[in-house]
Amino acid sequence: MRRTGTPSWLSTRRGEPGLPGRDDDVVATPPSVARVWAVGGGKGGIGKSFLVANLATVAARSGKRVILIDADLGGANLHTCLGVRAGERVSLSDYFEERVLDLDKVAIETPIPGLRLILGALGHTGKAETTQEQRQALLKAVRRLPADLVIFDLAAGTDRSTIDFFLEADDGFVVTTPEPTAIENAYAFLRAAFYRRLAGALSDSNVRELIRVAMDQRNERGIRTPGDLLGAIEKLDPAEGERFRRVLDTFRPHLVVNQVRDTEEVKMGFSITSVCKKYFGIDIDYAGYICFDDNVWRSVKDRRPLVLAYPHSDGALYVRRIVKKLLGA
Amino acid sequence: MVRPLTEQSYYELLEAPAEGTPQQIERAYRIARATYSPSSTAAYSVFSADECAAILRRIDEAYATLSDARLRREYDARLRHADPRVRVPTRASAPAPAMPLRQRAERAPVPPPRQSAPEPDIDGGLVPDNGIFDGDVLRRIRVSLGIELEEIAATTKINEHHLRSIESNHYDQLPPPVYLRGFLKQIAKCLSLDAGHVADSYTAHMRESSARRD
Numbered sequence: 001m002r003r004t005g006t007p008s009w010l011s012t013r014r015g016e017p018g019l020p021g022r023d024d025d026v027v028a029t030p031p032s033v034a035r036v037w038a039v040g041g042g043k044g045g046i047g048k049s050f051l052v053a054n055l056a057t058v059a060a061r062s063g064k065r066v067i068l069i070d071a072d073l074g075g076a077n078l079h080t081c082l083g084v085r086a087g088e089r090v091s092l093s094d095y096f097e098e099r100v101l102d103l104d105k106v107a108i109e110t111p112i113p114g115l116r117l118i119l120g121a122l123g124h125t126g127k128a129e130t131t132q133e134q135r136q137a138l139l140k141a142v143r144r145l146p147a148d149l150v151i152f153d154l155a156a157g158t159d160r161s162t163i164d165f166f167l168e169a170d171d172g173f174v175v176t177t178p179e180p181t182a183i184e185n186a187y188a189f190l191r192a193a194f195y196r197r198l199a200g201a202l203s204d205s206n207v208r209e210l211i212r213v214a215m216d217q218r219n220e221r222g223i224r225t226p227g228d229l230l231g232a233i234e235k236l237d238p239a240e241g242e243r244f245r246r247v248l249d250t251f252r253p254h255l256v257v258n259q260v261r262d263t264e265e266v267k268m269g270f271s272i273t274s275v276c277k278k279y280f281g282i283d284i285d286y287a288g289y290i291c292f293d294d295n296v297w298r299s300v301k302d303r304r305p306l307v308l309a310y311p312h313s314d315g316a317l318y319v320r321r322i323v324k325k326l327l328g329a
Numbered sequence: 330m331v332r333p334l335t336e337q338s339y340y341e342l343l344e345a346p347a348e349g350t351p352q353q354i355e356r357a358y359r360i361a362r363a364t365y366s367p368s369s370t371a372a373y374s375v376f377s378a379d380e381c382a383a384i385l386r387r388i389d390e391a392y393a394t395l396s397d398a399r400l401r402r403e404y405d406a407r408l409r410h411a412d413p414r415v416r417v418p419t420r421a422s423a424p425a426p427a428m429p430l431r432q433r434a435e436r437a438p439v440p441p442p443r444q445s446a447p448e449p450d451i452d453g454g455l456v457p458d459n460g461i462f463d464g465d466v467l468r469r470i471r472v473s474l475g476i477e478l479e480e481i482a483a484t485t486k487i488n489e490h491h492l493r494s495i496e497s498n499h500y501d502q503l504p505p506p507v508y509l510r511g512f513l514k515q516i517a518k519c520l521s522l523d524a525g526h527v528a529d530s531y532t533a534h535m536r537e538s539s540a541r542r543d
Contacts, residue, residue, distance in 0.1 A: 184374040227333055267475035271364035271371035274344055278334060278384065279375050289473075317469075321455065 034067070034147040037326075038169035040193075042185030044075075044156035046177045047258040050300060051290070051319070052153040053081035057305040058323040060114035064148040067107050069118045071165050072155040073130065076120020082110045083303040084117060091119035095141075096134050103141035112305070116147075130161050139168050149327070156185075158192035166193050167200070171326060172253040173287065176272070178265040183272065186255075191215075194226065194251060194280060201247050207233050207240045226280050248280075254287035256322065261292045288322040290315055334384065338408055339391035347405075351396065352484060352519065358392045360475060462522075462530040464498040470520050471496075485515040492516070500535050 039052050052068060060066045070078040070092070079086045089108055094100040095118075107116040130138075142150050152165045166172045172193070176186040195215045199208055210232055214223040223229050226248070234241035257269045269286045276284045290296075293315035299306040307316040340347045345357035364371050365381045365388065372381055394400045455469045456462070471481070478496075482489045491512060494502040503509050510528045517527035 178370070180370040180374070183370055187375055263472050263475060263477050266472050267360055267363060268371055270360050270475055271369065274361065274364045275372050275375050277344070281333075317455075 034143065034145055034150045035171070035327075036142060036150045036152070036169045037171045037173060038071075038152040038154055038166045039173040039175060040154035040162060040166050040189055041173075041175035041182070042156065042158060042187075042189035043176070043182045046175055046182050047290070047296075048156075048175050049078045049081050049153050050296065050306070051173075051175055051256060051258065052078060052151050054305045054307050054316070054319040055323055056115055056149070056151055057082075057112055057307050058320050059149050059327060060112050061307075062323070062327075063114070064327070065114055065146065066149045066151065067116045067118065067145055067147040069142070069150065069152045070120035071152045071162070073121045073161070074155060078153045079117060079119055080303055081300060082112065082115070082117060082305065084108070084110050084119075086119055089119060091121060092138075093121040095138065096121065096130060103138070104145055107145070112308070132160075135161055135164050139165070158189055160196075163189075163193050163196050166253075167197055173256055174253050174284075175256045175258055177259045178257060178261075178268045183268070186272070187275075190253065190276065190280070190284075193253070194247075194282065197251055198229075198244065198247055201243055202233075202240050204237050204240050206236055210236065226282075230281075248282055251282050252285055254285045254326070256287050257289040259292045260289045265289075287325060288318060290318045334387065337387075339395050339404065342387050342391040343395065345395070347408075351398075354392070354395045356474075356476065356480070358388070358396070359480075361388045460530070461534045462517075462527045463534050464496040464531075467516060467520070467527070467531075468496040470522070474520065476519065481516060481519050484519055485512070487512050487515060495531075498535075498538070500539055503535075506532065 037055075039048050039055075041048055049070075049072075056066045056068050068078060068082075070076045072078070073092070076086075076091075090100060090106050092106065095103055095106050100106055103118070107118050110117050152169060154162045154165055166189075174186050174189055176182045192215075195211055199211050202208060202211065210221075210223075211229065213219045213221055214229045214232075217224070221232065223232055230241060230244050230248075233244055255269055255272060257265065257272075260266055260268075266289055269289055273284050273286050276282055291314045293306075293310075293313050295310040295313040296306055296315050299309040302309055306313060307319055310316055334342070338347075340349075343354065343357040343361050345354050349357070362385070363369060365376070365384045367378065367381065369381070376384070394404050455473060456466055471478070478489060478492050481487070481492055490502075491504055493499075495509075495512065495516065504512065510532060513528040513531050514524035517524040
């Protein structure tokens with residue numbers, strides 16, 4: 001299959017790719033119809049795909065038109081959580097390789113009415129990383145999808161494409177489990193997103209260089225925390241300092257703690273929000289937690305979302321709670 | 330924007346509401362202590378041991394004042410004098426507008442600062458559609474607030490065995506109805522719920538369940 005015609009993103013942005021993370025990358029984006037969520041978290045195996053599949057199922061069952069995008073380009077497996085066989089079906093690879101021009105045509109049906117899925121880049125023979133232009137094209141196309149809610153299932157780690165998708169969402173979710181390794185990776189993810197968000201909001205080249213330096217925690221300038229960075233920026237350019245403050249005030253990801261076993265681990269979510277407040281100076285939202293539940297692995301094994309396979313389980317209740325909080329559904 | 334640690338009020342340090350009850354102050358303090366203790370998994374990868382120790386000193390200092398009614402009144406008066414905004418009641422958070430995180434800095438209004446410890450989210454899915462407060466619902470709300478059963482026992486002086494029986498819906502192990510209502514009201518207060526409604530709902534459900542079983 002070879003597509004013809006010019007991709008829409010080439011016709012609109014060719015020759016003028018925005019600087020990485022710059023706000024002007026998205027200025028031309030048409031008004032959003034679909035609300036866009038992105039679910040990330042830094043570490044692999046913490047239940048991001050499980051959460052995405054179940055959040056989407058709850059939203060679809062409440063009457064919303066939902067499209068999922070498996071943006072884990074190197075390890076796509078969201079389809080399995082939904083009972084979909086990937087096989088040779090159309091995927092993000094076909095969109096990135098320009099074999100399919102219309103993103104809507106890449107979204108395949110799932111067994112759940114109202115819920116469609118854009119498969120990850122299966123069979124992508126080249127490197128899984130995408131170019132800035134490809135990401136911009138995808139993000140613009142997402143905003144034109146006929147859906148009420150689009151959810152990105154992000155890869156583990158903090159690579160540029162993952163953070164870009166996270167920042168482009170209306171709501172970014174950071175998932176962790178109560179384990180130290182997962183929490184450490186969650187902070188690394190937040191840190192990467194925060195600094196990239198800053199780099200996008202501030203335009204002075206000296207300030208952007210300062211942010212680049214600050215991203216290395218062992219930098220020679222002695223900038224340890226975002227508070228230190230703010231002080232350094234204000235010395236350079238008070239107006240940029242004011243923009244920095246606006247970023248701090250408006251950067252508000254949601255936190256979900258998965259596999260919680262007791263009250264102590266529920267409190268971990270409050271602790272993480274406290275650390276974010278005292279370290280980054282940002283006010284993240286503890287959107288909820290999912291309790292450890294044997295029905296979760298049973299549902300994954302059955303390749304059915306928990307909320308359908310075990311709708312009365314505690315895990316399903318807490319997934320519904322998060323959707324209700326965010327969508328009122 | 331959240332103020333630097335050195336400039337934060339005692340309420341901001343504990344992340345407790347300025348109009349918080351003694352129980353809320355206590356709860357916020359427990360969470361803060363746990364967060365920055367040497368064994369904490371939440372803080373160790375971000376703050377050094379020395380930084381955590383310094384934060385804990387400030388937290389202890391805040392608690393020493395806010396847990397003492399007289400000292401707190403004096404502190405509130407000083408705070409009001411220095412910053413009249415400190416007593417502005419905290420607002421419930423609304424769903425965020427549909428706008429990329431990246432764009433919000435330029436377009437979204439700045440949300441009001443939040444200072445309060447977690448509040449019960451009883452309309453957020455923990456109470457079933459039938460609105461009944463049974464033991465499962467009370468347990469889920471308690472856990473969602475990060476409150477241990479032992480804390481309720483310490484606050485209310487209700488035996489932990491009774492608290493467990495209430496949360497497990499073990500009706501045959503509950504105290505006589507007149508005591509039970511009192512216990513339920515005290516538990517509801519700890520969870521910032523409507524005490525009368527919880528007592529009515531729980532006991533009505535208990536009667537119905539018992540009648541069905543008979």
